[in-house]
Amino acid sequence: MVKGQIKEQDRLLDQSSLLSIQKNLSGKTRRSDIALIALFLTIVFGLSVAFFIIPDKDFSEEENRVLQGTPSISSPGKFADRLISGKYTSEIAKYYADQFPLRDSFVGLKAAVVLGLGGRENNSIIVGDGGRLAELPASFSEETVKKNTDVLISFAKVAESLGADFTAVAAPRSADVFTPFISSPSPLIYTEETRQAISGGLSVAKYIDLFDTLVPGIAEGEYLYYRTDHHWTTLGAYYGYCELVKSFGITPYSLDDFTISTVSSEFYGTAWSKAGMKWISPDEMQFFRYDGDDLFTTVLENKEETAFDGFYNESYLDKKDKYAAFLSGNNGRVTVTLGYGHGESQPREKMLIIKDSFAHAMVPFLARHFDLEIIDLRYYKSSVSDLIKECGISHVVAIYNYDSFVTENSFNILRLSTEE
Amino acid sequence: MVFSSLEFLFLYLPVVLIIYFAVPLKIRNLVLLAVSLLFYGWGEPLYVFLMAGTIVIDYAAGYILEKNRQKGKLVVAVTVIINLLILGFFKYYDFFIENLRLIPGLSSLEPLGLTLPIGISFYTFQALSYVIDVYRGDARVQKSLASFGAYVTLFPQLIAGPIVRYKDVDDQLREREHNVTLFASGLRTLIAGLSKKVLLANTAGAMWDYFSAIPQDERTVFGAWLGIIFYSFQLYFDFSGYSDMAIGLGKMLGFTFLENFNYPYISRSITDFWRRWHISLSSWFREYLYIPLGGNRNGALATYRNLLVVWLCTGFWHGASWNYILWGLYYFVLLSLEKAFMGKVLSRVPRAIGHIYSLFFIIIGWLLFVSEDIGAGFIYLGNMFGNGAGAGLYGGEFLYQLLRNLPFIIILVLASTPMPKKIFWILYEKSSSFRWIGSAVAAALAVVCIAFLVDSTYNPFLYFRF
Numbered sequence: 001m002v003k004g005q006i007k008e009q010d011r012l013l014d015q016s017s018l019l020s021i022q023k024n025l026s027g028k029t030r031r032s033d034i035a036l037i038a039l040f041l042t043i044v045f046g047l048s049v050a051f052f053i054i055p056d057k058d059f060s061e062e063e064n065r066v067l068q069g070t071p072s073i074s075s076p077g078k079f080a081d082r083l084i085s086g087k088y089t090s091e092i093a094k095y096y097a098d099q100f101p102l103r104d105s106f107v108g109l110k111a112a113v114v115l116g117l118g119g120r121e122n123n124s125i126i127v128g129d130g131g132r133l134a135e136l137p138a139s140f141s142e143e144t145v146k147k148n149t150d151v152l153i154s155f156a157k158v159a160e161s162l163g164a165d166f167t168a169v170a171a172p173r174s175a176d177v178f179t180p181f182i183s184s185p186s187p188l189i190y191t192e193e194t195r196q197a198i199s200g201g202l203s204v205a206k207y208i209d210l211f212d213t214l215v216p217g218i219a220e221g222e223y224l225y226y227r228t229d230h231h232w233t234t235l236g237a238y239y240g241y242c243e244l245v246k247s248f249g250i251t252p253y254s255l256d257d258f259t260i261s262t263v264s265s266e267f268y269g270t271a272w273s274k275a276g277m278k279w280i281s282p283d284e285m286q287f288f289r290y291d292g293d294d295l296f297t298t299v300l301e302n303k304e305e306t307a308f309d310g311f312y313n314e315s316y317l318d319k320k321d322k323y324a325a326f327l328s329g330n331n332g333r334v335t336v337t338l339g340y341g342h343g344e345s346q347p348r349e350k351m352l353i354i355k356d357s358f359a360h361a362m363v364p365f366l367a368r369h370f371d372l373e374i375i376d377l378r379y380y381k382s383s384v385s386d387l388i389k390e391c392g393i394s395h396v397v398a399i400y401n402y403d404s405f406v407t408e409n410s411f412n413i414l415r416l417s418t419e420e
Numbered sequence: 421m422v423f424s425s426l427e428f429l430f431l432y433l434p435v436v437l438i439i440y441f442a443v444p445l446k447i448r449n450l451v452l453l454a455v456s457l458l459f460y461g462w463g464e465p466l467y468v469f470l471m472a473g474t475i476v477i478d479y480a481a482g483y484i485l486e487k488n489r490q491k492g493k494l495v496v497a498v499t500v501i502i503n504l505l506i507l508g509f510f511k512y513y514d515f516f517i518e519n520l521r522l523i524p525g526l527s528s529l530e531p532l533g534l535t536l537p538i539g540i541s542f543y544t545f546q547a548l549s550y551v552i553d554v555y556r557g558d559a560r561v562q563k564s565l566a567s568f569g570a571y572v573t574l575f576p577q578l579i580a581g582p583i584v585r586y587k588d589v590d591d592q593l594r595e596r597e598h599n600v601t602l603f604a605s606g607l608r609t610l611i612a613g614l615s616k617k618v619l620l621a622n623t624a625g626a627m628w629d630y631f632s633a634i635p636q637d638e639r640t641v642f643g644a645w646l647g648i649i650f651y652s653f654q655l656y657f658d659f660s661g662y663s664d665m666a667i668g669l670g671k672m673l674g675f676t677f678l679e680n681f682n683y684p685y686i687s688r689s690i691t692d693f694w695r696r697w698h699i700s701l702s703s704w705f706r707e708y709l710y711i712p713l714g715g716n717r718n719g720a721l722a723t724y725r726n727l728l729v730v731w732l733c734t735g736f737w738h739g740a741s742w743n744y745i746l747w748g749l750y751y752f753v754l755l756s757l758e759k760a761f762m763g764k765v766l767s768r769v770p771r772a773i774g775h776i777y778s779l780f781f782i783i784i785g786w787l788l789f790v791s792e793d794i795g796a797g798f799i800y801l802g803n804m805f806g807n808g809a810g811a812g813l814y815g816g817e818f819l820y821q822l823l824r825n826l827p828f829i830i831i832l833v834l835a836s837t838p839m840p841k842k843i844f845w846i847l848y849e850k851s852s853s854f855r856w857i858g859s860a861v862a863a864a865l866a867v868v869c870i871a872f873l874v875d876s877t878y879n880p881f882l883y884f885r886f
Contacts, residue, residue: 032852033604036859040607043866048430083465089421096426097874106874113868117827123875139633185819188638276875 149201229269606671613664637810
């Protein structure tokens with residue numbers, strides 16, 4: 001066996017690293033080596049020091065999220081618990097990632113490398129023709145869709161038992177509508193599976209799938225979805241509104257009935273933030289205004305109540321998340337009413353909207369026909385049937401995009417039990 | 421803590437480098453022990469005490485061995501048993517309980533649900549090699565607890581190897597050289613390892629996750645193959661990347677560790693593969709298990725029995741789960757076949773056939789290795805051969821992933837061969853301007869790695885089960 005071991009050593013000696021060590025021991029110090037060490041230490045120490053010097057940011061406009069601050073080490077007892085559970089060290093890791101110097105540039109560099117190597121996606125955002133960004137669905141599970149549609153069906157039953165009708169509206173995701181701009185071969189998007197699973201799950205209810213309403217226009221270049229955000233544009237939402245009210249036998253307002261104004265040309269949406277592709281140009285955002293739309297009162301009920309006139313919170317137009325200008329972003333419950341004495345001879349019909357954020361851009365249109373109660377099941381914790389009763393709701397409408405259907409628990413299944 | 425993290429590179433490493441090179445040579449081992457305990461305690465604030473216990477036990481064993489040569493065998497036996505009991509308890513207790521529960525009447529047994537101390541399989545084997553080397557007279561007793569502690573805990577190889585045998589670093593613990601050339605060489609290895617892990621392994625791993633998550637009725641035959649091939653790349657570049665980072669960091673601190681991987685995917689046989697894959701583990705098992713069992717000296721039957729024991733242990737070492745045992749048995753069968761006759765056949769057939777044969781069985785082996793749910797593994801295996809892959813031979817999504825990853829796949833393939841390193845050294849020797857370019861490229865690679873780490877959503881540590 002001694003012989004075998006010698007053979008083993010020979011083989012290892014053969015490897016270039018050992019060769020290089022031999023060289024090292026006999027060789028002279030090379031200036032290129034000094035340069036490498038200097039470069040590396042400059043990078044490592046430079047960034048380490050910069051990390052400490054540069055003040056922490058609380059919020060990333062670029063990514064639209066709260067950043068991790070210095071993990072606290074006060075109160076020794078709690079600190080020990082957090083250390084042992086690994087919470088403290090994972091906070092440190094997050095703290096470093098969030099507050100890292102030149103973070104945005106590094107994120108952009110990574111995207112550039114990934115796309116430079118011939119890829120078309122980064123961080124599961126695919127880039128299509130014309131800088132259209134779309135988030136790729138991670139996978140598809142019929143079960144999840146079924147669970148979600150079951151929640152809506154149970155709301156449909158609650159609504160009907162209280163004398164209100166129920167309509168579900170689903171809008172496709174960017175990835176579904178941008179397929180004409182994603183050159184072949186394309187990744188799995190599961191559009192057909194998703195559509196079938198949703199319509200199958202909602203077959204006993206009134207259901208409007210907006211796929212065929214929106215896709216032909218988008219294929220022809222109509223600006224119905226933001227290129228850099230996962231939402232539809234105001235025009236896209238307008239088409240959604242038309243389909244919905246037509247199903248009630250109401251003639252929708254025509255485009256001529258609105259004054260279309262571009263309120264921002266600097267809208268960098270969520271997909272843009274995630275993709276890291278800094279070279280993609282921003283979106284434009286439009287409001288479809290009409291006479292008297294500032295006479296509406298919007299009441300947001302979250303932790304506290306706030307009210308404002310009209311539907312828009314224009315302060316968001318100066319921030320990164322401009323889509324939140326519609327209805328001030330996500331809130332548990334929003335009430336939109338037309339104040340008394342504004343030309344309405346009789347009380348208007350009331351609609352309850354159960355929704356994700358896709359509904360926000362539709363609200364200014366629907367409010368022309370109905371007084372609205374809008375709830376987000378993720379945040380609204382009270383009983384929906386009580387709400388229907390108290391407010392005298394005649395239409396219940398669920399407005400979601402496909403993503404909510406394929407995502408686990410976006411309808412807050414747990415609270416269903418409290419409903420029945 | 422793992423090397424491929426920002427807090428390691430920009431908090432731990434700079435602090436350690438400053439302290440290590442600021443203190444006098446005499447106390448550098450003590451400093452190494454202190455910072456290594458910190459490194460380990462960062463991720464395992466409680467188990468660091470367990471590791472300290474192991475250090476004290478094995479240090480004491482070495483001490484007793486020297487004083488008490490005639491009772492050496494007993495001391496070694498007791499130490500080995502204690503070490504293996506600790507490893508067994510923390511790593512395998514629940515596995516045995518879970519399996520015993522299946523026996524009627526024993527279903528009331530409760531698993532403990534302890535998390536596995538990171539790196540316990542690596543440092544236990546290292547500590548054992550010390551006691552055995554000293555017993556065999558292959559190494560001197562280490563009188564300094566600080567130096568012995570530094571050997572066991574040495575942060576570069578603490579949590580994912582290579583498993584450094586005591587006799588290989590005995591001298592270096594007493595005296596080692598630090599110079600610019602060594603430090604630069606270590607840096608290059610560190611950056612190469614970091615790039616393997618962050619740029620290659622993580623990206624390949626995300627692709628494996630993608631393909632394995634595709635529901636069976638959407639899966640294609642080619643997609644299944646591409647998926648497991650990506651996993652094979654992930655495992656190799658992840659593991660050898662960690663080893664490179666360990667070797668590089670070691671070199672920066674003045675240690676020379678033996679290589680742990682030697683281009684395993686260019687193997688011409690499975691025997692060849694196991695000389696090239698995780699070398700420190702297979703040589704540990706050979707030296708401390710196979711040879712003590714008698715190796716191949718007691719006839720064919722005993723040789724195969726010894727091989728069986730070694731490969732069951734090798735499989736089980738990788739994790740407390742049946743698939744690892746199965747994986748070990750799989751290699752026992754393949755290696756036995758090669759020992760019996762396949763080896764001779766392989767030496768006569770064209771090289772290409774040897775490569776294809778080896779890669780085929782290595783890849784199937786990895787599927788077994790990655791499938792803790794053995795049933796799901798066999799379904800996937802079926803999909804690879806057309807059985808139950810709901811979406812046919814290939815689809816648009818397979819082509820999409822293939823095309824978008826093509827340059828990356830070429831890089832993966834090239835990086836699996838010795839060619840890039842060979843070319844690097846030839847140019848490095850011949851051209852001074854290349855040496856400058858090489859330094860610039862290494863620094864640029866480090867920057868790209870940082871970018872990938874800053875934007876990382878996927879950066880797994882694969883060795884929690886080891």
